[in-house]
Amino acid sequence: MSERTLDRAPALLRVDGLRKAFGEKTVLDGLSFEVASGEVVSLLGANGSGKSTALRCVVGLERPDGGTIAVDGVSAKPGEAVQAVAMVFQKIHLVPRRSVLDNVCAGALGRLGLSRSWSVLAFPREVQAEAMACLDRVGLADRAREKAGRLSGGQQQRVAVARALCQRARVLLADEPVSALDPAASEQVMHLLRSLADDDGLAVAAVLHQPDLARRFSDRILGLAGGRLVFDSSAEVTDEAVADLYRPALEALEAAEAAEAAAAMASTGTATKEFA
Numbered sequence: 001m002s003e004r005t006l007d008r009a010p011a012l013l014r015v016d017g018l019r020k021a022f023g024e025k026t027v028l029d030g031l032s033f034e035v036a037s038g039e040v041v042s043l044l045g046a047n048g049s050g051k052s053t054a055l056r057c058v059v060g061l062e063r064p065d066g067g068t069i070a071v072d073g074v075s076a077k078p079g080e081a082v083q084a085v086a087m088v089f090q091k092i093h094l095v096p097r098r099s100v101l102d103n104v105c106a107g108a109l110g111r112l113g114l115s116r117s118w119s120v121l122a123f124p125r126e127v128q129a130e131a132m133a134c135l136d137r138v139g140l141a142d143r144a145r146e147k148a149g150r151l152s153g154g155q156q157q158r159v160a161v162a163r164a165l166c167q168r169a170r171v172l173l174a175d176e177p178v179s180a181l182d183p184a185a186s187e188q189v190m191h192l193l194r195s196l197a198d199d200d201g202l203a204v205a206a207v208l209h210q211p212d213l214a215r216r217f218s219d220r221i222l223g224l225a226g227g228r229l230v231f232d233s234s235a236e237v238t239d240e241a242v243a244d245l246y247r248p249a250l251e252a253l254e255a256a257e258a259a260e261a262a263a264a265m266a267s268t269g270t271a272t273k274e275f276a
């Protein structure tokens, strides 16, 4: 977004030298980035470049092997959730049989010290009031009493965002938030993320597979390859730089296809010889 001029605020989220391996495979290789209050940062990269793992480390779903994560200047304990950080996913993770309002209230569970099992019959009235305000913020207050599973995918994703707001998150991580949505719903969700940064001062980091959306809705784009940052640029990143991110994956795919074609040719040759 070229016209947006951000006086970069101090980073709300600071990730420094993050390292993570699964077995022998290094997935994050010293990844560092920052996201300020009011900023939307997109992470682009080929499949397997470490984008999801990076966000999962930040939200405490994975324990990093090294590096530091700080939220508002306070270091996070590795592998532990931080109240001020929430994440939304491509697979939206609502409880479909519970009401939209209950799903949003669930954002307050950690703060209330209640179990994640939702054993409470009803959430305290003040939590319900806060959840209604969060639903209103995402434009879905009128759907509060419906079962979450009855809403469209785009609406469910907005409910997931409302749940993050009810958690009082200041850093919102979004892992492919629009990959399962149609273009109109994708626009709506991206506009919502943008306005949460612009109007509410959230720091937003989103993994996207759509470079055009990344350009339109973010202040900066981070390019990841092999668990490292290969660029951290303004949203005017060149087509070539973006294409470079996906080139190794494309080349690997082309090599696999060529090997498959060669194997098929060889077996056809053998079959022809046997037939003769």
Ligand SMILES: Nc1ncnc2c1ncn2[C@@H]1O[C@H](COP(=O)(O)OP(=O)(O)OP(=O)(O)O)[C@@H](O)[C@H]1O
Pocket: 022, 027, 045, 046, 047, 048, 049, 050, 051, 052, 053, 054
């Ligand atoms: N729990 C796990 N155990 C073993 N390997 C894992 C685990 N989670 C991720 N990986 C591996 O780590 C690598 C990076 O995965 P990650 O999901 O972070 O990539 P990504 O950039 O988000 O990819 P995509 O665009 O496909 O979602 C992949 O090779 C993946 O198979």
